[in-house]
Amino acid sequence: MAEGGVLRCSPWFRSAAVGGPPNQTDYINGVALLHCSGSPMGLLQRLQALERQAGRRPGPRWGPRVLDLDLLWFGQRRCATPELVLPHPRWQQRSFVLAPLVALDPQLVAPHAPCSCQDLLRNCGPPYPQLL
Ligand SMILES: Nc1ncnc2c1ncn2[C@@H]1O[C@H](COP(=O)(O)OP(=O)(O)OP(=O)(O)O)[C@@H](O)[C@H]1O
Numbered sequence: 001m002a003e004g005g006v007l008r009c010s011p012w013f014r015s016a017a018v019g020g021p022p023n024q025t026d027y028i029n030g031v032a033l034l035h036c037s038g039s040p041m042g043l044l045q046r047l048q049a050l051e052r053q054a055g056r057r058p059g060p061r062w063g064p065r066v067l068d069l070d071l072l073w074f075g076q077r078r079c080a081t082p083e084l085v086l087p088h089p090r091w092q093q094r095s096f097v098l099a100p101l102v103a104l105d106p107q108l109v110a111p112h113a114p115c116s117c118q119d120l121l122r123n124c125g126p127p128y129p130q131l132l
């Protein structure tokens with residue numbers, strides 16, 4: 001049985017919806033650093049079960065959802081299947097991901113990233129997510 005848990009959590013950030021249908025309400029984003037002794041796919045399945053428990057139902061791409069738990073990276077692992085791509089293909093361009101990561105650790109350089117999360121966030125430019 002795989003074991004794991006939450007090591008650290010970022011504060012929450014509010015930002016306007018990026019992409020998806022028009023007129024969405026703002027999103028609230030955070031990141032967590034996890035310890036996990038199991039496989040990336042096993043972890044993704046646990047995250048998806050939590051989304052379902054929270055009441056998430058199928059909807060349009062990037063449309064409103066009650067909970068969205070994405071796996072950004074899993075150590076140094078790389079993976080490209082229809083079910084799981086690691087590292088997540090879009091995290092480096094998303095200020096709503098990078099602002100919480102920088103809040104978690106201002107020095108953070110993620111596996112396979114070309115520079116620090118702080119530099120990636122600067123590259124995104126404004127508007128920056130609002131710290132709650
Ligand atoms: N790293 C990953 N983290 C989460 N889901 C992933 C990942 N790689 C691939 N997927 C797959 O993406 C599918 C769609 O997930 P979801 O609807 O949550 O996408 P999204 O979060 O809205 O969009 P995005 O992938 O751009 O963040 C899932 O069924 C899942 O199998």
Ligand SMILES: Nc1nc2c(c(=O)[nH]1)N=C(CO)CN2
Nearest residue numbers: 015016017018019027062096
């Ligand atoms: N602000 C914000 N925009 C998004 C978000 C998100 O979490 N926050 N997630 C998306 C698909 O995962 C698409 N757009």
